[in-house]
Amino acid sequence: MPLFASTGPRLAKRLADLAVASALTLAALLAGTGRAPAQEAETQREQPVTEDQYAAVVRAIVEKHIRPAAERLSQDAELLSADVQALCANPTEDSLATTRRSFESTVRALAAMDGIRIGPLVQDNRLEKLAFWPDPRGIGLKQVQAVLVKADATAADPATLAGKSVGVQGLTALEFVLYGTGAEALLQPADPAGAFRCRYGAAIAANVAGLSSTLVEGWEGEGADLLLQPGPRNPQFRTHAEAAGALFSAMATGLEVLADQKLRTPLGDSAEKARPKLSYFWRSSQTFPSIAATLEAIQHEFEVSGASDLLEKPQLWLANSIVFEAGNAARKAQGITLPPAEAFNDPAVREQAKYLSIVASSLKRSIGRETAVALGLEQSFNALDGD
Amino acid sequence: MDRRAFLRLSAGTLTAAVLGPRRLHAATVGGEALYASCVKLPNDSYAVAIMSESGAIQFLRPLPDRGHDVAFDPVSRRCVAFARRPGTFAVVVDLDGRTEPVVLSAAPGRHFYGHGVFTADGSILYATENDFEAAGGVVGIYDAKADFRRIGEFSTGGVGPHELVWLPDGRTLAVANGGLDTHPDFGRVALNSAEMQPSLSLLEAESGRLLATETLDRDLAALSIRHLAVDAAGAVWFGCQYEGDPMDLPPLAGRLVPGRRAELFSLPDELQAGARNYVGSVAASADGELVAFSAPRGGIVFAFEARSARFAGKVEFNDGCGIAPAPVRGPSLLATSGTGRIATVERSSGLAITPVGRDDLAFDNHLNLLA
Structure with a gap:
């Protein structure tokens, strides 16, 4: 403890955090047996994000x-x-x-x-x-x-x-x-x-x-x-990277809900099998306006996050395409004015809704996976969507 | 649990196992024990993997989609890999490759929850399922000798059942009712997270009779009981996932000694946050003296001594989730991770982890010793 005694509680805590961090790194190295796994290789950046x-x-x-x-x-x-x-x-x-x-x-x-x-x-x-x-x-x-x-x-x-x-x-x-x-x-x-x-x-x-x-x-x-304020005592996040990762995952979750639950479920397999009454706020005809609101919000969140400033050159296109696609999809959603009870049965609107669902799924991948990986945020299999 | 149920259970332990669990000897290849796990391959497809204790994959059989747990019948040497909830397939794989894999489908109005067990004589397969229009958990009963024809079902006494295990009497099933209501229209989305009632049920397998249901205190209603293992003394250990306020740090491990109230165990204070309120699987060592819990979100595996319920230690294991008894009869387990790693976890002064190998695939939620 003499090292920590002269450093004050704040620095001591930082040092303790660092000790935990390096122990984790060491454990990861020890657990390795040579060949780098695919998902670990993808996270390699020229300059790690601090x-x-x-x-x-x-x-x-x-x-x-x-x-x-x-x-x-x-x-x-x-x-x-x-x-x-x-x-x-x-x-x-x-x-x-x-x-x-x-x-x-x-x-x-x-x-x-x-x-x-x-x-x-x-x-x-x-x-x-x-x-x-x-x-x-x-x-x-x-x-x-x-x-x-x-x-x-x-x-x-x-x-x-x-x-x-x-x-x-x-x-x-x-x-x-x-x-x-x-x-x-x-x-x-x-x-x-x-x-x-x-x-x-x-x-x-x-x-x-x-x-x-x-x-x-x-x-x-x-x-x-x-x-x-991440740290060892924080019930959810040890590091700022984990907190940032959770925010990008949350954006991806919102997009998954939009693509699957708000669109695919009411769409059903065909116009005959459509179930508009399962859709989000259909009585007030807010299904599509609220979808537009979600897409605009995620576009805004992504823009203000500053993620694009941290992307390295080869991945810069990602940020532009996310902002462009989200804005485009939001406008498409706003353009659907038919009440949901009819819209999900209407052949033309069904095509637009399917398109929206595909764009939302693709945005989910771009934000939750590609951007997260490009920013060096760890992606795990069991931890993310376990059971 | 009521007193009569306890007496029945006590009596059960004295009679010979008619249905139930006890392993004969582990299936082996070249003297090594075999394990099974569902996996995700580098091309994003899914399979069930059979491997040896040293981590060498013996063979892979493709799955239509993501799998979860694997049931094993040592008599016919067949595995059944279940779809992860709310999937509707189960794939039967012959360990010796004598027959092609067979794909089973859930009954209309039912989906699988990912877990199942065979009776000791291999005649019946039990699987946890969702009667999703009624929002009730059921155990589906399958005749393993007649192409896995579904011959019935009984209620689990709760909602959202997940893992089920045999008690040592070989007649009683313990079922973890996670409490989460889902409907296939909305995939894996919890529809009742505000009003959950998880429980641990003990059921007589042959009759489907509910012997006892253990619930946790009201303030732990959001603590979903999901995964189970039985220790040397016949107590059922359970691992939980907390669906409530993420700022809470509830105990994640528990033990039910039949006839008593369930006990809950917290990690030591400084480690409590590290499990991220999420246990992915539970397993006892082959001697039943050490019970391990994986916490993939926290990247740790921790354990308790079965008898004393004393905390035995924790190790770091990134994205580690699958755990199963090591083939040796000591306080030792094998663990797998989503990054393809295999390691042994054993009792030393605390808990120690030793890498065994790694494969270029992702091990899914559960690992099973084929015994």
């Missing part, structure tokens, strides 16, 4: 992308909450239309966080609470209908709603309230069912606003520390 550089990538993503995205969701959710209250106080076609516009904007703000399923968004089941999807057996729908039929008072109070099943407290539940069968009752305040439906909607909107503001706080504090 821990400081990885730290800068993580910091840029947190500050320039994640925090603003959480902030936007929180603002949209606040507005939505106010709009639902105004709708209940003064139910008119206009106030319903206004509420629906805020709802749609909030859904897109949530979709913009699909590439950052990490930290505060996945803690305390927040993602499932914000939107209970996918739901192939319609469990959430049945629960929401039960709340409405029973006029369950505990669901109309934000304080007790938060403790109920995740399926009845988020945006998927609110979507049914605002767009689902019987939504016209919202304009009949004299009808007890209509009044209850609105109060339940207001409670959901308040709950979503509360969850969103918790996200903002999380990304200001502990959630950001998780990514920004």
Whole structure:
């Protein structure tokens, strides 16, 4: 300990981290028996990326992308909450239309966080609470209908709603309230069912606003520390490289969800086998606008990460092609205006949706694999997608 | 577990094994024990690999997609490699190459979870499966003597079953109900991570009767019980994957002594974060005295002494996941990694790892001693 005694706690911790790092390297060398494996050879760069550089990538993503995205969701959710209250106080076609516009904007703000399923968004089941999807057996729908039929008072109070099943407290539940069968009752305040439906909607909107503001706080504090302060005591990341790797993996996860769950599943094998009702926010026609929002967000995240500055010459094309493809696909998604319930059965739109799905899968590979490897971020087989 | 179930289990250990587990002798080639593992090849295709204890691949049989675990019947010397969840194939491979591999398909409305076991006489194969419209775990029953015809199923008493193992009585199956609900429409996506109820069930194989179900405390509802191994004393050790808040550091290892409540074991404080809340597989050494857990996300393998449940140590093993008993009857195991490495892990002052070999392929989740 004499070496560490004179160096102060900060440096001592750094030295301890270094000791761990070199022990790992040594173990890796000892475990080797000669021939370099293919995936290890691919990571060879002329200039290795330093821990400081990885730290800068993580910091840029947190500050320039994640925090603003959480902030936007929180603002949209606040507005939505106010709009639902105004709708209940003064139910008119206009106030319903206004509420629906805020709802749609909030859904897109949530979709913009699909590439950052990490930290505060996945803690305390927040993602499932914000939107209970996918739901192939319609469990959430049945629960929401039960709340409405029973006029369950505990669901109309934000304080007790938060403790109920995740399926009845988020945006998927609110979507049914605002767009689902019987939504016209919202304009009949004299009808007890209509009044209850609105109060339940207001409670959901308040709950979503509360969850969103918790996200903002999380990304200001502990959630950001998780990514920004790796080390032996950090439950998830030992090094800045691992934290950066997790952020690129999260982008890849968002793209996989988009390609497979949001597009391939509702598309089915043919127009006859299409299942539009499995798609993301189809009642409010936000399926394709939210896909555009996810793609734009991932494009933005990739740009602000500074990854392109760290790529070496032979891989520079990757960054340009990622930004170009993501932007292009987002525009294509915005161009699909047919309601999802028809779009997934329409031959022309099906072709566009298939194309989107292929582009998203290819972006997933470019970001999650090729860029990650080019940046020297370790790719492992069992660790990434185990069982 | 209720008292009657305990008595039944105690009685079971005294009777001769009719169905159940105990190995005869390990299958060998040139005096070396054989192992099986699903693998990914450099051309991104999948296979099941049969190899010797020194790591020499004896042969590969292609799989239609990514595999998971391998069941072995020492009587007919056949392996069955299962698709990884939510796959629907299982491939039967004859160790001696007398017959071509046969591809089995899951029943309509079912998919495999990646694990299965044979009865000791090789007559029946049991596999964990998902009844995905009902969102219930089942054990599929296959007649191994009649082209693996599916002759029935019984409930696992939970959702998302994963590994199943025999208790030493040879009649009781322990099944890890991971608690995660999935539906093939949405692949591997967990549909209920907010409302999971993992459990460890003990079932009478012949009747499918649920003997006991052990659940963890409510605050550990997100601790998915996935992988199992039985030690020298007949206790079931389990390894968990935490689906809850990644900032939590719950215990990842546990032991169920039939008739008692399950116990959970944490790693020493300074190592707890290093397992990344994820155990990939569990295996006991051949003498059943050392129980090892792989944590591929943390790149470590750690172990507990079976009797005392004392932490025995940990070693670094990058992307290491497959573990199986070493053929010798000591506190020693063989481990494989996604980077193609094979190593022995054994008890020394703590735990020690020794490289054995490496192949230009990726070993998947599980390694099996063919015994």
